[in-house]
Amino acid sequence: MFWARLGSLNALELVAQSRFWKSWLGQSVCSADTIGRVHSLLDAGQLRQGIHHIYDCLKRNKALPDTHGIGVAILDGHESHASYRRHCPGCLQRTIKTEQGDRIQYYHRQVTLLLVPGAPPSRKPLRLLLDHEPQRDGEDEVTTALRLLDRVIPAYPRAFDLVLADGLYATAPFFNFLLARRKHALAVLKDERRNLFQDVAGLFIHMPPQRGSYGSRECLWWDFPERTSWPQVAAPVRVVRSLETYSVRRQLDGTRSLQTSDWIWVTTLPFPQVPTARIVALGHQRWDIENHGFNELVNGWHADHVFKHEPNAMECFLLIAFLAYNIFHAFIALNLKPQIRRGATQAFWASLMAAEIYKEVLPTSMSP
Numbered sequence: 001m002f003w004a005r006l007g008s009l010n011a012l013e014l015v016a017q018s019r020f021w022k023s024w025l026g027q028s029v030c031s032a033d034t035i036g037r038v039h040s041l042l043d044a045g046q047l048r049q050g051i052h053h054i055y056d057c058l059k060r061n062k063a064l065p066d067t068h069g070i071g072v073a074i075l076d077g078h079e080s081h082a083s084y085r086r087h088c089p090g091c092l093q094r095t096i097k098t099e100q101g102d103r104i105q106y107y108h109r110q111v112t113l114l115l116v117p118g119a120p121p122s123r124k125p126l127r128l129l130l131d132h133e134p135q136r137d138g139e140d141e142v143t144t145a146l147r148l149l150d151r152v153i154p155a156y157p158r159a160f161d162l163v164l165a166d167g168l169y170a171t172a173p174f175f176n177f178l179l180a181r182r183k184h185a186l187a188v189l190k191d192e193r194r195n196l197f198q199d200v201a202g203l204f205i206h207m208p209p210q211r212g213s214y215g216s217r218e219c220l221w222w223d224f225p226e227r228t229s230w231p232q233v234a235a236p237v238r239v240v241r242s243l244e245t246y247s248v249r250r251q252l253d254g255t256r257s258l259q260t261s262d263w264i265w266v267t268t269l270p271f272p273q274v275p276t277a278r279i280v281a282l283g284h285q286r287w288d289i290e291n292h293g294f295n296e297l298v299n300g301w302h303a304d305h306v307f308k309h310e311p312n313a314m315e316c317f318l319l320i321a322f323l324a325y326n327i328f329h330a331f332i333a334l335n336l337k338p339q340i341r342r343g344a345t346q347a348f349w350a351s352l353m354a355a356e357i358y359k360e361v362l363p364t365s366m367s368p
């Protein structure tokens with residue numbers, strides 16, 4: 001269902017007649033109801049072992065190299081759907097102010113960890129969705145993330161050295177948790193009320209920046225290692241700011257105008273072993289989980305669809321989507337010859353798989 005991007009259990013049931021299943025599974029496909037019910041009874045831990053098995057095979061085949069000696073993973077929360085009507089014991093809830101008064105909205109959120117290895121010159125990096133953890137009612141996202149890391153780090157002790165995250169994660173519990181496990185953290189720093197922010201903001205005015213570049217962007221960089229103005233964290237932290245200028249073409253009249261963006265990151269990565277330019281690149285790499293993770297899962301894989309509204313089923317369907325994503329990308333990157341891979345989009349391979357299922361749907365006697 002995920003590989004052929006069918007999008008729902010009903011769509012799968014519509015092609016249950018296909019002879020493809022007999023040859024592929026050795027039996028026919030069970031009903032949509034049964035698939036939903038089975039997912040609510042599946043052991044999520046065993047699906048996680050399945051993902052780990054894929055990781056082990058790829059690691060053994062040296063398909064997941066570090067980038068410049070650092071293994072990188074990205075952490076972020078994602079909301080999968082929201083509803084006023086249907087809810088289950090795993091739903092989170094919030095009050096939404098509407099014209100008809102306050103209404104309770106139900107939704108699900110989870111925190112995902114994406115491994116972002118380097119890549120040999122011949123192909124793109126092979127990103128792996130390692131695990132996710134559902135957020136529970138009444139807890140904040142960082143608490144969910146720590147429960148996820150508490151499971152992932154012992155299971156994958158050498159998979160990554162650094163965790164990238166957005167501004168929400170610039171908290172002492174998150175940084176201390178990683179420091180205690182000999183991992184590094186890098187998060188966006190944006191809360192202007194904080195001592196650390198005010199400490200470095202004073203330095204920006206007095207210290208001349210260094211010039212640098214990120215892609216086509218011209219940058220001014222400030223790099224302040226060993227800051228002790230965040231005493232809640234068990235080690236001094238480093239703050240890097242990148243003021244970036246780039247030109248954008250206006251869609252309306254085609255003229256170009258200059259835009260700037262101003263980034264500040266806080267990290268435990270050491271100075272000068274990890275140069276400023278690398279910190280800036282890593283800071284921007286955090287977007288990989290949006291661009292190559294959630295966007296693709298939602299738009300390409302229909303992973304936000306509620307296949308069965310039951311907590312364990314939702315957890316397991318998403319883990320199956322992760323498995324499908326990881327195997328699909330590993331197949332494209334490692335099994336296809338470069339000349340076959342070149343020019344063919346992901347959608348092409350998904351359509352090819354769907355075609356194989358659909359073409360066997362009609363019995364020969366009914367064929368036009």
Ligand SMILES: [Zn+2]
Pocket residue numbers: 086087088089090091092106107108309310
């Ligand atoms: Zn629910």
